[in-house]
Amino acid sequence: MSEHTPKTALTPATHTTPPAKFSHGVRKGNILQVAGQVGFLPAVEGRAPTPAGPTLREQTLQTLANVKAILEEGGASWDDAMMVRVYLTDVDHFAEMNAIYNEYFEGQGLTEPPAARTTVYVGLPAGLLIEIDVLAVLG
């Protein structure tokens, strides 16, 4: 007998409503996928999604916090992250992003090796400097 494994939507209370019919994250069995996160502050009812600030530092740290909230909502942690996709808008931000990324993960107390990562430079909506999505495998 083949049992159905349900797909669960991961929707942290802090997150703003997605602008379309997609989930901030989903988990099915031991696979967890985090949707592209940006540096929006925790949702406030009646306020439009608002970036943490205009700087790469503010947006990167908020984006990583937003990803982490979804991982945790699904019972995972950064230790389960397999792939981090980083989308930047400007090649000149690479070194600074790396410094912030390293500093952030030094504070996360990882007990497993860090995830793989790809960084590419794309267009993003006005005012957004970084977007990140993550594939995780639990267990």
Place this chain on the structure above:
Amino acid sequence: MSEHTPKTALTPATHTTPPAKFSHGVRKGNILQVAGQVGFLPAVEGRAPTPAGPTLREQTLQTLANVKAILEEGGASWDDAMMVRVYLTDVDHFAEMNAIYNEYFEGQGLTEPPAARTTVYVGLPAGLLIEIDVLAVLG
């Protein structure tokens, strides 16, 4: 004993031949990956790949239909989709794509939460406004 799990190519009869040695989709065990799909009409022998039309609406709906055909070829459905990666060429297309996306999925009769999604803005071959790939987990 460790048994070999075969990787199966998913090649809907409607699809044009890929321009290189890749598969439109592959399934191995419960993991299914759909290659980047664009808004090409069903293949007609002797005709070059032809977009469904010049508009974002035509191309988005055809692209989603092309993804769905591959999911179904692999025994999956949109309910199994974990991650939808949307590549647009123009930030100004975001709102319209979301409206089409929502309308499309309202008609799909999903019984599970929608997949996660990332949308970024990249270059695509001339005339193409959207490309989508999907990771699915069956079961």
Place this chain on the structure above:
Amino acid sequence: MSEHTPKTALTPATHTTPPAKFSHGVRKGNILQVAGQVGFLPAVEGRAPTPAGPTLREQTLQTLANVKAILEEGGASWDDAMMVRVYLTDVDHFAEMNAIYNEYFEGQGLTEPPAARTTVYVGLPAGLLIEIDVLAVLG
């Protein structure tokens, strides 16, 4: 009892040190993720990461070799590859990349269908024409 599946970093001796806290590849259970690879030559101590050459051909072949080294470090091969993500900087490179890609894979002796693939056009650091990452499922 639920046993912990460790995540293993895949670090070929030939590879240059990543510029931040990420792994060139990771494997957890039967899932293997290769980080974005570029056309850097095998690492030489004291030398900065150096592309195989200025041409798309040189960089594509080196990038594919770099991906393969990580797959093999994780006990996998191209036959296990499910998804190849190709990032180019120039739409005009598509046909040439496809020719190189086909030629390369003709020489790999695949016994399974080729992986799915998505190719998009993005910005990359100066001098780099191609970046590739791969998701593989072993077994």
